[in-house]
Amino acid sequence: MRAAGGSGPAVVALGGGHGLAASLEALKLVTDDITAVVTVADNGGSSGRLREEFGVLPPGDLRMAVSALCDDTEWGHIWRDVLQHRFQGDGPLGGHALGNLLIATLWDLHEDPVTGLDLVGRLLNARGRVLPMAAVPLEITAKVVGLDPDDPDAETTVRGQVAVATTKGKVRSIALEPADPPSAPATVAAVRDADWVILGPGSWFTSVMPHLMVPGLRDALHDTTARRVLTLNLEHSGETAGFSAATQVAVLADHAPRLKLDVVLADPSAVDDEETLRAAAARMGAEVVLVQVAQRGAPGHHDLLRLAAAYRDVFGPGGQR
Structure with a gap:
């Protein structure tokens, strides 16, 4: 499955934790030109x-x-x-x-x-x-509802990546402290020079979306001529418990209204309403690619060969711009 005749397209993968690791291991089977941009919160x-x-x-x-x-x-x-x-x-x-x-x-x-x-x-x-992702350590804060049993609609501020990732409430929005963190110049340059940029999979509010809130990185994601792929999670649990596949896309759009996507990649088993997902993706300029990337008999885990094949097919012949 190694890209023939060269190193393959220049791919930047953004995220953190096990989701990003899975994406990187799959990408190694497709291209030799990989840059991982990793959350620092x-x-x-x-x-x-x-x-x-x-x-x-x-x-x-x-x-x-x-x-x-x-x-x-x-x-x-x-x-x-x-x-x-x-x-x-x-x-x-x-x-x-x-x-x-x-x-x-x-x-x-x-x-x-x-x-x-x-x-x-x-x-x-x-x-x-x-x-x-940024040149300084970051703190994630979240507006969460459902923590007050007497007032389920009351909004509470939860501070810190661990607290946000494990909150029993429903996350409405996130912010970073400092709110205007500097980006590493190499990170911005990698995104601007890429052929493809991949967001996700991973913890939605603490690994995927924070990249869209670092000003220099966000601008690079908006301005790059690279094509952009959003890889949806296999399960709606943890931070996104109760979310549909379309909600994952919509929440991303709410936090980064200028961001445009080209492809939303999803496993059919994780899509509850294909029509609604396609509509949400279309609002961000993207088409939906449904393909099995989950391991058989291991819910929530990616099959690295299947994920690599999906990326290869999305990139197309050569993969470069």
Whole structure:
């Protein structure tokens, strides 16, 4: 399935966590020119501890993206496993992923976070590059309803990525603090120079949509000549519990009204109302591509070969602009 006759199209994939990792592993089967742009709002676990102690970008999602892009050789897999190794126990290292510590070390030695990430990529012979969504750590806040049993319509502000991701209420909107964060120049340049930009899959409010709220990155997404693909989630749970496929698209449009899409990619099993989804996609300028990308017998998990084939078909012959 490797792109023949060259490295394939230049693809930028935006997101975070397991959703972005799945997309990156599929994209490795389609092109050698991949840039992952990763959210930097995590405030929990090992990432949250390092962020609080050293004031650095949270490294966890960045580590996962680099690991997903590792070279598919014994060397790449060994160093991927080293990066992903998590210490056990209740001591100072307990709960830390070694890769988070390595990335934080490189950031301590090199002022530019991108330089540190590039060095980790070289260690894994990564099949692409990993860049931060913004140049500073971010805080996500959300307007949530349904938390007050006496007034279900009352709006509450929930603060922090972990709290937003696990809230029992319904998220109405999100915002970032600082509200006008700087973008890394390399991140903006990658989006502007891409042939294709992919948003999703992933946690909708904490991994996918924050990219649309960083001014420099948002402008690049609006202005790029790249074609834009929105990959919908396989399940409507967690942050988007009760959402339809069309609602996922509509919420994105509400937060980024200028954003235009070319393709909305969805698994048929995750689409409850195809007509409504197509109407929501059309409002953003996109066509809907329905294709099975889920693993058989494993709900909520992507089949990497099927997802790669879907991306290859969407990109078309050559894939370049």
